Amino acid sequence: MTRQLLERVLDAVLRTSLDRRDEALLLLGFMGALKRQQLVSIDVADCAFTANALLIKVQGDPEASDEKGRKPRTIAVPKTEGMLCAASSVRRLIEHLALQPDQPLFCSFTRGGDPTHRRLGAAFVASVVKRRLAVVGIDPKGYSAESLRVGRLAELGKGRL
Numbered sequence: 001m002t003r004q005l006l007e008r009v010l011d012a013v014l015r016t017s018l019d020r021r022d023e024a025l026l027l028l029g030f031m032g033a034l035k036r037q038q039l040v041s042i043d044v045a046d047c048a049f050t051a052n053a054l055l056i057k058v059q060g061d062p063e064a065s066d067e068k069g070r071k072p073r074t075i076a077v078p079k080t081e082g083m084l085c086a087a088s089s090v091r092r093l094i095e096h097l098a099l100q101p102d103q104p105l106f107c108s109f110t111r112g113g114d115p116t117h118r119r120l121g122a123a124f125v126a127s128v129v130k131r132r133l134a135v136v137g138i139d140p141k142g143y144s145a146e147s148l149r150v151g152r153l154a155e156l157g158k159g160r161l
């Protein structure tokens with residue numbers, strides 16, 4: 001996943017509640033370089049907005065074998081105000097769905113398109129990535145939830161913040 005591809009995907013996003021959730025999920029997964037389990041484990045209470053960033057308390061790696069890997073940490077996602085601003089997208093999602101602090105940031109939706117109070121499953125993140133890529137005519141075969149994280153780390157390696 002690259003910035004250009006992510007912009008293309010987001011251009012095709014409408015503005016339903018499900019679209020807003022997917023937009024925030026894709027942007028936060030990319031800009032935060034988060035693993036899928038960390039992404040779906042975020043509650044609204046884990047998010048704090050400052051003038052310049054979104055601060056998120058994320059759980060440690062659940063697959064880590066030592067205690068150090070399991071400790072929560074706080075990451076800062078810069079507020080950029082551009083199309084790829086994860087902080088603004090998360091704020092819009094919280095406001096649009098009127099999410100309360102004790103609710104998951106990323107909830108599942110009914111077949112009718114209504115949000116539930118159930119947490120989105122980690123395995124479903126790949127479905128979101130693949131579905132959104134297919135909408136813009138990209139073969140989603142080689143993409144997964146990890147594509148967001150790997151794409152962001154590759155961009156950072158090239159000096160692109």
